Amino acid sequence: MAKKNYYEQLGVDKGANEQDIKAAYRKSVMKYHPDRFATKPEPERKKAEDTFKDINHAYDVLSNAEKKENYDNYGTEEGPKYNGGAGGFDGGFGGFGGFEDIFSQFFGGGGSGRQGGGRSTRTMPVNGDDITMRLDITFEEAIHGCEKTVKVYRTEKCADCKGLGAKDPSKIVDCNVCHGSGVVTAVQNTIFGRQTVRTKCNNCGGKGKVITEKCGTCRGTGIIKKERTIPVAIPAGTDNNQTITYYNEGEAGSNGGANGRLIIIIVVKEHDLFERDGNDLYINIPITISDAVIGGKISVPTTGKNISLTIPAGTQSDTKFRVKGYGVKYLKKDMKGDLYVTVEVEIPQKLNSKQVKLLQEFEASIVAKQYDSKKTFLSKWINK
Numbered sequence: 280m281a282k283k284n285y286y287e288q289l290g291v292d293k294g295a296n297e298q299d300i301k302a303a304y305r306k307s308v309m310k311y312h313p314d315r316f317a318t319k320p321e322p323e324r325k326k327a328e329d330t331f332k333d334i335n336h337a338y339d340v341l342s343n344a345e346k347k348e349n350y351d352n353y354g355t356e357e358g359p360k361y362n363g364g365a366g367g368f369d370g371g372f373g374g375f376g377g378f379e380d381i382f383s384q385f386f387g388g389g390g391s392g393r394q395g396g397g398r399s400t401r402t403m404p405v406n407g408d409d410i411t412m413r414l415d416i417t418f419e420e421a422i423h424g425c426e427k428t429v430k431v432y433r434t435e436k437c438a439d440c441k442g443l444g445a446k447d448p449s450k451i452v453d454c455n456v457c458h459g460s461g462v463v464t465a466v467q468n469t470i471f472g473r474q475t476v477r478t479k480c481n482n483c484g485g486k487g488k489v490i491t492e493k494c495g496t497c498r499g500t501g502i503i504k505k506e507r508t509i510p511v512a513i514p515a516g517t518d519n520n521q522t523i524t525y526y527n528e529g530e531a532g533s534n535g536g537a538n539g540r541l542i543i544i545i546v547v548k549e550h551d552l553f554e555r556d557g558n559d560l561y562i563n564i565p566i567t568i569s570d571a572v573i574g575g576k577i578s579v580p581t582t583g584k585n586i587s588l589t590i591p592a593g594t595q596s597d598t599k600f601r602v603k604g605y606g607v608k609y610l611k612k613d614m615k616g617d618l619y620v621t622v623e624v625e626i627p628q629k630l631n632s633k634q635v636k637l638l639q640e641f642e643a644s645i646v647a648k649q650y651d652s653k654k655t656f657l658s659k660w661i662n663k
């Protein structure tokens with residue numbers, strides 16, 4: 280597709296006068312300004328950007344008497360080429376900075392930025408940042424719950440001026456430059472003539488108000504840095520890496536924005552004996568051969584009092600017993616998980632000769648069917 284000519288790009292007839300061209304240009308700029316496409320999908324944005332460049336270039340030519348004449352007569356803004364001829368045209372358009380300059384004159388520099396020139400962001404409410412902290416607790420503290428504190432160094436709204444930044448409210452007055460509007464109108468001389476531009480008032484930063492006497496505590500910022508000790512209630516059953524969030528306890532918001540959150544990540548120290556999986560606890564306990572063979576009662580630690588666990592006669596090593604309700608409390612239910620006890624039969628070492636003799640006598644008394652696993656194993660092996 281052939282590229283549109285400059286007149287078509289601006290949507291005007293070839294005979295259009297200076298005023299028509301300017302009006303058409305402004306309309307097109309409004310329509311295709313990158314700010315309007317900042318959140319659009321990439322292809323649409325790219326297309327608008329190209330169109331925007333085209334209309335700016337078209338206007339650059341058509342708004343300049345010399346370039347326009349060249350374009351009208353020769354179809355190019357550079358005019359006729361004189362190969363090796365007189366250098367009269369070299370730099371002949373000096374004084375006009377070209378496309379980039381025009382661009383920046385219109386849009387206060389960086390026309391493609393998302394925040395267009397003159398648009399104020401300083402008076403918009405800004406929420407405070409979140410503060411994230413780590414809090415280490417013991418295994419037992421997590422199981423039973425506890426009260427802790429954290430030290431937070433954060434920004435806060437100044438209490439002396441209630442965040443206003445002024446010594447007292449009467450020291451806040453309308454800005455005498457913008458008369459309270461936060462916006463000033465400036466007239467700029469550009470190559471298009473005099474342009475009226477509305478920009479943020481520098482005197483008041485766009486707020487429309489100025490402080491005649493600042494608060495001494497915050498020096499007019501309305502915000503101070505404070506170290507605070509924040510109590511943290513850790514509920515029974517809290518698990519490793521759980522977070523506790525306190526709304527409003529983070530960094531101070533500004534211009535009426537909300538404070539950030541204080542997010543506390545709980546790190547639970549590992550226990551020497553227990554392992555935790557959700558609300559269940561796991562423990563390995565060594566037992567004697569005698570306990571395993573004859574059976575007996577063993578003492579088992581829990582997160583509370585010790586309990587007594589009955590080991591039945593003939594218990595094999597690595598047998599797991601479930602002790603119901605001796606696990607960890609559920610955070611939102613009045614019930615607990617379970618405790619799983621795995622017994623490990625320990626083989627005694629360094630027997631003396633008397634013990635060896637007793638064991639040999641014992642072994643000799645055993646009949647084949649008393650070793651269940653061995654019997655099964657042998658039957659499979661011999662039949663092969």
Ligand SMILES: [Zn+2]
Nearest residue numbers: 454457480483
């Ligand atoms: Zn002002």
Ligand SMILES: [Zn+2]
Nearest residue numbers: 437440494497
């Ligand atoms: Zn203050």
